[in-house]
Amino acid sequence: MSINSSNIGKIRADFPILGLQVSGKPLVYLDNAASSQMPQQVIDRIVRYQKEEHSNIHRAVHYLSELATKEFEAARVKVQHFLNAKESREIIFTRGTTEAINLVMHGYGRAFIGKGDEIVLSAMEHHANIVPWQMLAQEKGAVLRVIPMNDAGELLIEEFEALFNEKTKFLALSHVSNALGTVNPVKQMTAFAHRHGVPVLLDGAQAAPHQPIDVQDLDCDFYAFSGHKLCGPTGIGALYGRAQLLEKMQPFQGGGDMILSVTFEKTTYNVIPSKFEAGTPPIMAAIGLGAAIDYLNGIGIANIDAYVKELLNYATERVSAMPGVRIIGTAKHKAAVLSFEINGVHPHDVGTILNEDGIAIRTGHHCAQPVMQRFHVPATARASFAFYNTKEEIDKLVKGIKKVQEMFS
Amino acid sequence: MSDMKQLYQEVILDHNRKPRNFGTIPGANRHADGHNPLCGDHIKLSVNVQDNKIETIAFEGEGCAICKASASMMTGAVKGKVVQDAEIMVEEFRGMATGTLDPETQANHLGKLKIFAGVKDLPSRVKCAILPWHTLHAALNAEASISTEGEVDPVPGTGIGEE
Ligand SMILES: Cc1ncc(COP(=O)(O)O)c(C=O)c1O
Numbered sequence: 306m307s308i309n310s311s312n313i314g315k316i317r318a319d320f321p322i323l324g325l326q327v328s329g330k331p332l333v334y335l336d337n338a339a340s341s342q343m344p345q346q347v348i349d350r351i352v353r354y355q356k357e358e359h360s361n362i363h364r365a366v367h368y369l370s371e372l373a374t375k376e377f378e379a380a381r382v383k384v385q386h387f388l389n390a391k392e393s394r395e396i397i398f399t400r401g402t403t404e405a406i407n408l409v410m411h412g413y414g415r416a417f418i419g420k421g422d423e424i425v426l427s428a429m430e431h432h433a434n435i436v437p438w439q440m441l442a443q444e445k446g447a448v449l450r451v452i453p454m455n456d457a458g459e460l461l462i463e464e465f466e467a468l469f470n471e472k473t474k475f476l477a478l479s480h481v482s483n484a485l486g487t488v489n490p491v492k493q494m495t496a497f498a499h500r501h502g503v504p505v506l507l508d509g510a511q512a513a514p515h516q517p518i519d520v521q522d523l524d525c526d527f528y529a530f531s532g533h534k535l536c537g538p539t540g541i542g543a544l545y546g547r548a549q550l551l552e553k554m555q556p557f558q559g560g561g562d563m564i565l566s567v568t569f570e571k572t573t574y575n576v577i578p579s580k581f582e583a584g585t586p587p588i589m590a591a592i593g594l595g596a597a598i599d600y601l602n603g604i605g606i607a608n609i610d611a612y613v614k615e616l617l618n619y620a621t622e623r624v625s626a627m628p629g630v631r632i633i634g635t636a637k638h639k640a641a642v643l644s645f646e647i648n649g650v651h652p653h654d655v656g657t658i659l660n661e662d663g664i665a666i667r668t669g670h671h672c673a674q675p676v677m678q679r680f681h682v683p684a685t686a687r688a689s690f691a692f693y694n695t696k697e698e699i700d701k702l703v704k705g706i707k708k709v710q711e712m713f714s
Numbered sequence: 715m716s717d718m719k720q721l722y723q724e725v726i727l728d729h730n731r732k733p734r735n736f737g738t739i740p741g742a743n744r745h746a747d748g749h750n751p752l753c754g755d756h757i758k759l760s761v762n763v764q765d766n767k768i769e770t771i772a773f774e775g776e777g778c779a780i781c782k783a784s785a786s787m788m789t790g791a792v793k794g795k796v797v798q799d800a801e802i803m804v805e806e807f808r809g810m811a812t813g814t815l816d817p818e819t820q821a822n823h824l825g826k827l828k829i830f831a832g833v834k835d836l837p838s839r840v841k842c843a844i845l846p847w848h849t850l851h852a853a854l855n856a857e858a859s860i861s862t863e864g865e866v867d868p869v870p871g872t873g874i875g876e877e
Contacts, residue, residue, distance in 0.1 A: 651776075651777060651778035651781075652753075653778040653780075653838075654778045657836060657839060658718060658722065660718070661718040669753055669754075670753075670754060683753070683754025683755075683776060712722060712727065713727065
């Protein structure tokens with residue numbers, strides 16, 4: 306069922322926080338790219354787990370431990386289907402996108418990338434997909450090569466292809482940019498990298514919340530996302546990894562659960578995915594993530610995709626018609642994110658003044674300082690949408706922007 | 715009056731539009747750069763100190779209205795002051811912005827700068843208001859550059875850069 310004005314009220318009613326008043330006004334939450342809100346169904350699932358099902362997993366034979374293990378592993382299968390991975394052992398629970406990328410850097414990068422090797426990244430990466438690779442490059446004497454973009458915030462595909470040579474060992478790329486909203490042609494770029502025998506990691510933090518993801522169709526080697534950006538809890542996310550690659554990788558952290566046997570002389574590591582899940586995981590959060598995926602599936606990811614695109618188009622139309630406002634990120638293919646700049650007003654002042662009307666947007670560099678440098682701005686204001694937002698909320702944003710302009714005129 | 719309205723009073727908007735003592739001073743003998751990496755605020759301060767007195771002071775840089783107005787009003791407030799008195803004002807301003815000094819009930823030398831008292835209720839904006847004062851402190855103590863992150867963070871954990 307598509308999302309429209311007749312059922313949006315019912316969807317919004319699932320989210321208790323959307324009833325909040327901020328500065329005496331109804332909350333207008335437009336900071337979904339930073340973190341989304343949680344529906345009652347997910348909250349209830351978490352509460353039920355803590356009240357009736359909690360114990361440590363994979364460790365004991367008693368009732369609760371078996372129940373918790375079963376629910377935890379069921380959540381893994383939900384993630385598997387959510388990404389259309391071939392097998393559930395290709396899903397590793399992590400703390401989020403950041404930890405997933407760091408896992409690949411340690412497990413794959415430190416084992417298979419060496420001196421003089423080249424790692425290809427894009428100019429629009431989040432710091433989470435830059436800094437780990439920079440750390441690896443420093444450690445190994447490898448080199449980072451950066452795919453440039455045009456003024457609309459689109460990657461230059463010819464220049465991307467020209468970066469590849471026999472030293473290229475890895476491609477790390479965001480599916481959707483959090484600062485610009487650009488949807489990158491990741492399937493085509495992955496296919497190109499594979500023709501050069503180069504494995505590909507896709508940062509799906511901003512893509513997974515809004516569009517159907519099929520890792521087999523994308524044919525990527527790794528895919529990372531965060532639960533808290535798709536109506537789940539913080540502290541949980543997942544890494545998809547192709548089984549053959551995960552098997553030959555080094556473990557990430559050492560500890561309990563990731564071993565088969567330990568003596569002081571030698572440890573034999575567990576099979577995947579356990580090999581990458583040392584210690585007690587965030588069980589409650591993983592089960593909450595499973596519930597969030599159920600919730601999104603109940604609405605339909607394709608319906609979410611269509612509705613959020615409609616919101617973005619509406620917001621783009623209205624904001625681009627305002628004199629003195631510049632939209633940063635005008636790619637042809639965009640998702641959910643509207644970054645903008647108001648002539649003569651610093652984004653932080655914009656954020657503070659909008660907050661007065663209960664409007665929550667993000668201001669700053671969005672953990673993508675190279676993007677800010679590319680567009681010669683210190684920071685931007687960013688509204689980002691979710692399927693529970695409305696056109697009326699976008700109208701309030703537009704009114705808020707006018708108020709800022711009047712104050713600063 | 716709301717926190718926001720109290721902060722964005724006409725005086726502050728006016729200093730933002732027409733910052734006073736904006737530019738550099740040729741031959742200044744104290745310089746410091748202040749940087750707030752989380753929001754991109756950047757203040758370059760040049761100060762000329764003669765006989766322990768701030769003879770002239772000017773700033774350049776970019777930042778939000780709170781930061782620019784704070785820098786502009788600071789330069790006016792400390793010009794002509796002896797170094798020790800300016801340092802007392804640095805401490806007082808920091809106290810006011812972080813809520814440890816109530817300028818209405820506790821003795822201070824802040825005068826018109828009291829207009830910034832409202833930032834204490836907007837934790838994410840405290841750093842913007844304090845940055846020029848930290849930079850002044852650095853200039854007077856011959857530190858070339860400071861940043862309102864890390865150990866000089868006036869209010870740890872209120873950074874607005876992460877997501
Ligand atoms: C594109 C992108 N990558 C990575 C991350 C990091 O996600 P997390 O902080 O949940 O690990 C984010 C979050 O803002 C993001 O937007």
